[in-house]
Amino acid sequence: MSKTGKKVKITKRVVDLADPKKSPYIIWDKELPGFGLRVAANGRKAYIVSYRVGVGRGAKQRRVSIAASNTMTCEMARKEAQVYLANARLGEDRREEIDAAAKAKADITVAKAIEIWHAEAAHRNRRTGKARDPRNIRNEMSRMDAHLIPAIGNKKLRELTRRDVELLRDDITAGRTAVVQKTKKHGVRRATGGTGTAKRTMVSFKSVLAYMKDIGFVDQNVAANLRLAPDGKKERYLSVAEAHRLGKCLDEWEQMDRRMTGITIIRLLLMTGARTKEIEELKWSEIDFDRSFFRFEETKSGRSIRPISPQVLDILKGLPRLHPTWVFLNNAGTGPYCGTQAVWRLVREEAGLPDVRKHDLRHSFASFALANGLSLPVIGTLLGHSRPETTQRYAHLSDRHAMEAAKSVGLAVMNALEGRE
Incomplete structure (x- = not known):
């Protein structure tokens, strides 16, 4: 990757005027050494920071992408770069912290995602913010425990596809996820599945995935706009x-x-x-x-x-x-x-x-x-x-x-x- 020869103070005007070239290049900031703007051949621009952790020959060279230029102002990016550089001077590598966090996100399973949603988001209506009925939450968790977690609970969340969700919906509808569970000392719960159960289970799971997207664990909700059949219940009226x-x-x-x-x-x-x-x-x-x-x-x-x-x-x-x-x-x-x-x-x-x-x-x-x-x-x-x-x-x-x-x-x-x- 080539560099521009002259350093300039990175401002909004500099970012806006930075045109793409045949090869990607970096504009380095003259006031904060190590802070720069990377311009890709396709026109994408991102703020970066380059630093060494430690001193001497064993010092690790790091170059970290802070954020795309259209998602953060240059001043915000400059402050973020200062944090990286300050940590580096203390011998702390924030990149390792970020890599560890990214790995944790990459390794999270569907079952763990449901657990996080239950602990952090289930108690509030996502649209209105109102408190939800604890009994409804228990029913949602019961359906996911019976039909969803045994099927895809061990699958990594980031590897979950739209096809996985569609197949699960169809399996619940057809009764292929039916299970008999022991509840109390002598209690038994028969989770049979069906169209209505599939609809309610997938609606709950869509909420889980929406929350995971909100907090940055996935880039998209693969269950968004999933087609759900009517639950087949007809309105019955007494004569x-x-x-x-x-x-x-x-x-x-x-x-x-x-x-x-x-x-x-x-x-x-x-x-x-x-x-x-x-x-x-x-x-x-x-x-x-x-x-x-x-x-x-x-x-x-x-x-x-x-x-x-x-x-x-x-x-x-x-x-x-x-x-x-x-x-x-x-x-x-x-x-x-x-x-x-x-x-x-x-x-x-x-x-x-x-x-x-x-x-x-x-x-x-x-x-x-x-x-x-x-x-x-x-x-x-x-x-x-x-x-x-x-x-x-x-x-x-x-x-x-x-x-x-x-x-x-x-x-x-x-x-x-x-x-x-």
Whole structure:
């Protein structure tokens, strides 16, 4: 690499005017010996520093690239070069430190990357900065532990390719990563995979890779814009007859004083359209008994105020106050209840509704509201939607009810024209 004969003070103007030549060359700074600008034949420019570590014949000669000229000002680069030169005078080689750090980054595995993300970034929403639900984080880690780490956990992060990620997505979807894991002393978890699991696992992994890119461990997120199939879950709505079966089952369990907390929560889920966590973790302070409102302090969409029916209010007024904060207590009496899912599995089987998910109770609430003539904006308020477009998912139900109404009106008009009652 050739050098320019005359040294100049490196300034922004010097950097801008440094044209490429047939061979790469270096412009050395006249004020800071060892600081220079390297100009490549293709026009790329980078600040460099050249120094010796130690004295005498055994002194190591080093030349380090500080940064590309379009990513750092010349004054910032000059200060960085001064640090290298000062360390060199003390016999310290910062290049070795940098090489060690670079090697550590190069050697990091996918499993270690997930561990770093879990410790440093999982607790905050990357887009909004809000704290995330610890239960969601545990679920994400559980899926990656079951389906992702056994498959690619030992692979070096920098060697991970887009094809690796696509194949893993397909393997999880096809159930090829299915595993049976021991959980507690006598507990077993069966991770079967499937389309929905693949989607949720890869969404979590995309967040891991995005964070690794943010902190400089990889240059690109190989899972960015990865095509993810819909999870295949269809929105299920209870018919009037199915709701009647469910109600009868709930009544029978109440008469037997069986799993009363879970039964009450299930009834409230259908009667309010609330999310499970919102009712399980309901606080007495969030119930406005005078104005008949829920005033949730924190939900999926932030703070939320929702009107509730007199029937719901009667249920809430009849509950015993066993704790100063929580409406529904866990078995230990120390925190909120969290066993609704287990009760729901038993109830839905007994009611003959094996394909109905607990979250479908929320969808069913919206369906009954539309059947009774409520508009989509009003339903969005009752459900606590922060954006109108979220409620639009129920627009097709509105069309269906309108068609049924049209048939009913058409039949009534025809009967009148033909003189039938």
